[in-house]
Amino acid sequence: MSIFEGRGLTVKYGAVVALDNIDISLEPGLVHGVIGPNGAGKSTFIDALSGRKRPSSGKVLLDGSDITRRSARWRRTKGVSRSFQRTSVFGSMTVGEQLEMVARKNDEPDLEGIMKTLGLDEIRDRVCSEIAYGTQRSVDLAIALIGQPRVVLLDEPCAGLVADESVRMLDHVRTVCKERNVAALLVEHDVEGVFRTCDVITVLDLGKLLATGDPASVRADENVIRAYLGSAA
Amino acid sequence: MTTTAPADDITGDMVEPATVKRGRPGRMLIGLGVGIAVLLVGLAVPYVVTDTYRMSLLLDATILSMLALGIGFMARHLGMISLGHGAFFGTAAYAVGVAITNWGWSPLNAVIFAILLGSALALVMGVLVVRASGFGFLMLTLALSQALYQLSVQISAREWTGAYDGKLITYEPDMTFLGLTQADLINPGLFWPFAWSALVVSGIVLWVVGRSKFGTTLEGIRENEERMRFSGYNTFLPRLIAFVLSGSVASLGGALFAMNAGYISPQILGFTQAGDSLIAALIGGFGIILGPVIGTFLFVYAQANFNFGGNLHLLTGLLLIVVLVFMPGGITGTLQKVYRRIRGKDRQVSDERGRSGRDIASDRADASELRAENEQ
Numbered sequence: 001m002s003i004f005e006g007r008g009l010t011v012k013y014g015a016v017v018a019l020d021n022i023d024i025s026l027e028p029g030l031v032h033g034v035i036g037p038n039g040a041g042k043s044t045f046i047d048a049l050s051g052r053k054r055p056s057s058g059k060v061l062l063d064g065s066d067i068t069r070r071s072a073r074w075r076r077t078k079g080v081s082r083s084f085q086r087t088s089v090f091g092s093m094t095v096g097e098q099l100e101m102v103a104r105k106n107d108e109p110d111l112e113g114i115m116k117t118l119g120l121d122e123i124r125d126r127v128c129s130e131i132a133y134g135t136q137r138s139v140d141l142a143i144a145l146i147g148q149p150r151v152v153l154l155d156e157p158c159a160g161l162v163a164d165e166s167v168r169m170l171d172h173v174r175t176v177c178k179e180r181n182v183a184a185l186l187v188e189h190d191v192e193g194v195f196r197t198c199d200v201i202t203v204l205d206l207g208k209l210l211a212t213g214d215p216a217s218v219r220a221d222e223n224v225i226r227a228y229l230g231s232a233a
Numbered sequence: 234m235t236t237t238a239p240a241d242d243i244t245g246d247m248v249e250p251a252t253v254k255r256g257r258p259g260r261m262l263i264g265l266g267v268g269i270a271v272l273l274v275g276l277a278v279p280y281v282v283t284d285t286y287r288m289s290l291l292l293d294a295t296i297l298s299m300l301a302l303g304i305g306f307m308a309r310h311l312g313m314i315s316l317g318h319g320a321f322f323g324t325a326a327y328a329v330g331v332a333i334t335n336w337g338w339s340p341l342n343a344v345i346f347a348i349l350l351g352s353a354l355a356l357v358m359g360v361l362v363v364r365a366s367g368f369g370f371l372m373l374t375l376a377l378s379q380a381l382y383q384l385s386v387q388i389s390a391r392e393w394t395g396a397y398d399g400k401l402i403t404y405e406p407d408m409t410f411l412g413l414t415q416a417d418l419i420n421p422g423l424f425w426p427f428a429w430s431a432l433v434v435s436g437i438v439l440w441v442v443g444r445s446k447f448g449t450t451l452e453g454i455r456e457n458e459e460r461m462r463f464s465g466y467n468t469f470l471p472r473l474i475a476f477v478l479s480g481s482v483a484s485l486g487g488a489l490f491a492m493n494a495g496y497i498s499p500q501i502l503g504f505t506q507a508g509d510s511l512i513a514a515l516i517g518g519f520g521i522i523l524g525p526v527i528g529t530f531l532f533v534y535a536q537a538n539f540n541f542g543g544n545l546h547l548l549t550g551l552l553l554i555v556v557l558v559f560m561p562g563g564i565t566g567t568l569q570k571v572y573r574r575i576r577g578k579d580r581q582v583s584d585e586r587g588r589s590g591r592d593i594a595s596d597r598a599d600a601s602e603l604r605a606e607n608e609q
Binding site for chain 2: 081092106
C-alpha cells in the first residue's frame with residue numbers, strides 16, 4: 001500500500017477543469033516528479049494534495065485513510081508537509097529563529113543536521129528578508145523538512161534559481177529523501193532536472209494525466225514526446 | 234517582506250516590520266529590572282508635579298495609555314490595526330458605573346467585574362473578527378464598536394448607561410476603593426499610584442508575553458499566516474488570545490478611568506475615542522512597546538495646549554500626515570533609526586581602523602551587529 005495517494009482528483013474553477021481525474025501514489029524513499037507545460041495543472045495538483053485547495057471530486061489518502069477534508073494543519077501534524085512556489089518564509093525573523101519555531105511544533109531531533117545539509121548553519125543569525133533569494137528557497141525547503149515528515153510535497157523548489165543553484169537544490173532534495181526515507185513529490189519546471197532527480201515521473205498536460213512511470217519509459221512515451229518534450233528537444 | 238502578503242493588507246504601510254527578540258533570560262531580567270525601577274520612580278511623580286491641572290493631564294495620559302498599549306500590542310505583534318479597543322475601554326467604564334450605582338457593589342468588586350466583562354466582550358468579538366486581516370479586521374472592529382455605541386445611547390438603555398446624558402457614578406455612603414474615598418478618587422495625585430502601577434505592570438506583562446515563545450508564534454502569524462498553518466500551527470487561537478489579552482489591558486484602563494472620573498460620557502464608546510487612541514499610538518510608533526505610551530502622553534499634552542479656536546482636529550490631522558509621511562515608524566521608530574545610523578557610523582570608523590584582512594571575524598561581527606540592531 002502506498003503511503004500517500006491521490007485518487008481521481010478533479011479541480012474545477014468555474015467551467016474550467018484545471019485538473020481532470022488524476023491518480024498518483026507516493027512511496028517512501030522515492031522522489032516522484034511531476035512535470036508539464038505551463039497551465040498543465042501542476043500547482044493546482046499540489047494544492048489539492050496539500051489541502052490548500054479542496055478538490056471538486058476525488059480523494060486524498062494517507063496510509064489508506066481518507067484525509068481529503070482535513071486541514072493543512074492537521075496534515076502537517078500527521079506528517080504531510082509542503083513547500084511553496086512563491087517563497088514562503090518568515091521575513092522579519094532570523095533563519096535560526098524561524099526554523100526553531102517550526103521545530104517546536106514538529107518534533108525534530110536533528111535540526112542542526114537539516115541546517116547543515118541545506119547550508120543554513122552559517123547564516124542562522126541573519127534576518128531572512130535580507131538573505132539571497134536562492135538561500136531563502138533553502139529556508140523554505142528546510143521549513144518543510146522539519147519534524148521528519150513522511151510525505152513532502154515540493155512546489156517548484158527551483159523556481160527563480162540559476163542553473164547551478166538549481167542543481168544543488170535538486171541534489172539536496174534527493175539526498176534528504178533517501179536519507180530520511182521520505183515520500184517526496186517534486187513539481188518542477190526544469191524537465192532535465194526532474195529526469196535526473198526522480199525515480200518516478202508523472203506528466204500532466206492541460207489538467208490531464210499524460211504518462212506516468214520511470215524516467216526512461218516516460219522519456220520514450222509517444223504522447224509525452226508529442227505534447228511536450230518533442231517541442232523542446 | 235518576501236512573503237505573500239494578502240492584497241488587502243493595509244497595515245504594512247503603517248507598521249514597520251518589527252523584529253521582536255526573545256530568548257536570553259539575561260535581557261529579560263534587565264527588562265524587568267528597568268520596569269520595576271520605572272514603576273518606583275513614577276510613583277514619586279505626584280510629589281514633583283504639585284499643580285493639580287498638570288497632574289490630571291498626566292493621569293489622563295496614563296489611563297489612556299492603557300488603551301493605546303492594547304492597540305499597539307495587536308499592531309506590533311500581529312500587524313492588526315484595531316478600532317475596537319475603545320469598546321472594551323468603554324464597556325469596562327460603564328460596567329464600573331452600573332455595578333456601583335445600580336447594584337451597589339463595592340468599587341473593588343466593580344473594577345474586577347469590569348475587567349472581566351471587557352475581556353469577555355473581547356473574547357466574543359475576537360471569535361468574530363480575528364480571522365479577518367488588514368482592512369477587514371479594521372472595519373469589523375469599527376463596526377462592532379459603533380454598534381455598541383448605538384446600543385449605549387438607546388433610550389431603553391437609559392437606566393444603565395444614561396444614554397446621551399452619560400452615567401454619573403454614585404456610591405453607597407462610606408464606600409472606599411483600596412483606602413480612597415470618593416473625593417480622593419477624583420484627586421489626580423492620590424489616584425496616580427493606581428493608574429501608574431496598572432500601566433507599568435500591563436506594559437511589563439505585554440512585553441514579557443511578546444518576548445516569549447508565544448510572542449514568536451504571533452510574529453510568525455504576522456509574517457506568514459499561511460505558512461504557519463502549513464507548519465502545523467493553529468493560527469486562530471493565538472490571535473484570539475492576543476486580542477483578549479490586549480482587550481483586558483484596555484478594559485483595565487477603562488475601569489480606572491471610570492473610578493477616577495466618576496462620570497462616563499457616551500463619547501467614550503464613540504469613534505473619536507478609538508480613533509484618537511489609534512492616532513496617538515501611530516504617532517508614538519508601534520516598533521517598541523513604549524511607542525503608543527509616548528504617543529498618548531504627547532497627544533494628551535498637545536490636546537490640552539493646542540486646542541485654540543476649535544481647530545484641534547485640523548492640527549491633529551496635519552500632525553498625523555507629517556508623521557506618516559516623514560516618520561513611518563512613528564516617533565520612537567524614527568529615534569531608533571537615528572540611533573542606528575549613529576552606531577552605523579561608529580562601526581564604519583572602527584572598521585577602517587581595524588582593517589587587517591580578518592574577513593571572517595568581521596563577517597561574524599556584522600552578523601552579531603545586525604542581531605544587536607534588531608534587538609532595539
